[in-house]
Amino acid sequence: MNDLPGIVITGASGRMGQMLIQTVQESDRARLAGAVERPGHDWIGRDVGEAMGGAPLGVTVTDEPLEAFARAQAVIDFTAPAATVEFARLAAQARAVHVIGTTGMSDEDIAALEPCARHAVIVRAGNMSLGVNLLVQLTKRVAAALDEDFDIEVIEAHHHHKVDAPSGTALMLGEAAAVGRGVDLREVADRGRDGITGPRQRGDIGFTAIRGGDIVGEHDVLFAAPGERITLRHVATDRAIFARGALRAALWGQDRKPGQYDMVDVLGL
Ligand SMILES: NC(=O)C1=CN([C@@H]2O[C@H](COP(=O)(O)OP(=O)(O)OC[C@H]3O[C@@H](n4cnc5c(N)ncnc54)[C@H](O)[C@@H]3O)[C@@H](O)[C@H]2O)C=CC1
Ligand SMILES: O=C(O)C1=N[C@H](C(=O)O)C[C@H](O)C1
Numbered sequence: 446m447n448d449l450p451g452i453v454i455t456g457a458s459g460r461m462g463q464m465l466i467q468t469v470q471e472s473d474r475a476r477l478a479g480a481v482e483r484p485g486h487d488w489i490g491r492d493v494g495e496a497m498g499g500a501p502l503g504v505t506v507t508d509e510p511l512e513a514f515a516r517a518q519a520v521i522d523f524t525a526p527a528a529t530v531e532f533a534r535l536a537a538q539a540r541a542v543h544v545i546g547t548t549g550m551s552d553e554d555i556a557a558l559e560p561c562a563r564h565a566v567i568v569r570a571g572n573m574s575l576g577v578n579l580l581v582q583l584t585k586r587v588a589a590a591l592d593e594d595f596d597i598e599v600i601e602a603h604h605h606h607k608v609d610a611p612s613g614t615a616l617m618l619g620e621a622a623a624v625g626r627g628v629d630l631r632e633v634a635d636r637g638r639d640g641i642t643g644p645r646q647r648g649d650i651g652f653t654a655i656r657g658g659d660i661v662g663e664h665d666v667l668f669a670a671p672g673e674r675i676t677l678r679h680v681a682t683d684r685a686i687f688a689r690g691a692l693r694a695a696l697w698g699q700d701r702k703p704g705q706y707d708m709v710d711v712l713g714l
Contacts, residue, residue, distance in 0.1 A: 450518040451478025452695055453541070455532055457506055458488050460606075461523035461546060461684060463497055468688035469521075470502065474696055479513030480506045483528070514539035519695035523687075525608075526550045530557045537561035542698035544691050545569040548613030562705045566698040570708040571613020573690030577664065578708045580679045581621045584666050587675065588625030593648045595668040595675075597622045602655035602663040610654035611636060614679075618666050619650050 452469050456462040457480035469477045480493040486508070494502030507513055510532060514520055520536045522529055523546035530550075536543035543561070548571050558567055572578065588597065599622070601615040611619070623630035628648065635649040645651070662681040667674060681687075690708060697711045708714075 447476060449474060449476045450696060450699055451476055451516060452692070453479035453481060453510075453513045453517045453520045455481040455510065455520060455522045455528065456524035457482050457493055458486065458496065459523065461687060464684045464688045465521050465523065465691060466493060466497065466502075468685065468692055472692060475519075475692060477502060477504050478517040480504050481510045481513055482506050482508060484508040511535045511538065514541050517541050518699060519544060521546070521691045521695055523547055523691070526554045530554050533558050533561040533567065536567075537564040540565050542566045542568070542695055542701075544573075544694045544698065546571075546573055546687060546691055548616075549609030558705065563703055565703050566701045566706065567704070568694040568698055568706045568708070568711060570690075570694075571617045572662075572687070573694065573708055574679075574681060574686040575690065575712060576679050576681075576686070577614055577617070578690075578712055578714055580664070580666070580677055581617055581709070582714050583677055584618050584621040585625040587666075587668060587677065588622040589627075590625075591668055591670075593626075595670045596645060596647075596649070596651070597626075598651040598653065598665075598667040598669065600653045600655070600665040600667060602657070602660045604659050604661070605656050607656060610656075611652040612654065612662070612664070614662065614664050615652055615654070618664060619652060622650055622666065 452475050454465045482488050488496045488506040489508050492501040493504045519542040521544045529547040599615045599618050601612045633650050635651045664679045666677040694711045
């Protein structure tokens with residue numbers, strides 16, 4: 446075993462889980478210290494490399510997260526809200542940095558992270574890519590520069606497996622637009638148009654979700670006024686951008702005090 450920071454990947458068999466395992470394996474700054482899946486999953490007990498269809502990596506997939514976390518310096522977690530809340534508790538117990546990519550978390554789920562962040566570093570973002578976090582900053586600036594003559598709409602598109610809407614990224618962009626405009630997103634968000642909706646309310650921030658095929662993730666922020674439109678756009682074509690960002694967050698978190706952080710902190714934007 447070498448002395449590089451050890452990383453555990455939860456949701457090891459998932460789309461992001463497998464991408465993260467590959468990213469950590471290829472890194473010369475971290476080592477794969479564990480792979481976790483849910484109880485009953487058919488990868489439990491198998492070498493994770495072989496389960497992924499490749500060479501053995503010497504890491505056995507486990508359904509005992511605490512045991513795995515206790516042997517690691519960081520946990521990278523792209524799973525599901527209930528699992529993430531439990532992993533936050535266990536990562537805090539193990540004093541491991543917890544990088545959370547999971548989206549669709551409720552206000553209660555997010556509140557449950559607070560006591561865990563008193564004991565360990567949590568880095569959480571609905572999108573770990575450099576491009577989207579830059580787009581968040583741009584959205585804030587453009588929204589601050591424009592008045593309510595510009596209707597703001599966030600349009601996102603994802604693959605047909607995605608279970609939450611609007612996407613975590615869309616919510617980050619909506620929040621950035623609201624902050625830029627100096628309003629509370631909860632008061633102006635329009636998330637579900639159907640039927641006779643009446644005309645658009647001035648000042649609303651609208652959300653539209655497209656689901657289809659293998660779209661990795663596309664986000665537009667539209668500012669539409671009489672006579673002109675501005676669109677800010679990010680298109681992800683490879684999940685590696687999220688995995689690279691997550692690994693960067695796991696390494697950045699090693700030198701930090703316990704608390705909650707996001708990718709703007711990690712990237713210094
Ligand atoms: N923040 C970001 O940059 C990104 C976030 N995501 C988010 O990451 C999450 C996962 O996305 P995908 O990999 O596409 O989904 P997926 O469905 O392919 O993978 C989720 C994995 O988590 C596992 N899992 C569920 N409950 C578990 C538990 N209790 N213990 C251990 N493993 C458990 C599942 O078995 C599955 O393997 C979603 O919330 C998605 O929105 C996805 C891409 C980028
Ligand atoms: O589920 C996904 O795939 C993605 N989820 C994140 C989100 O909800 O924004 C990030 C990315 O767009 C891919």
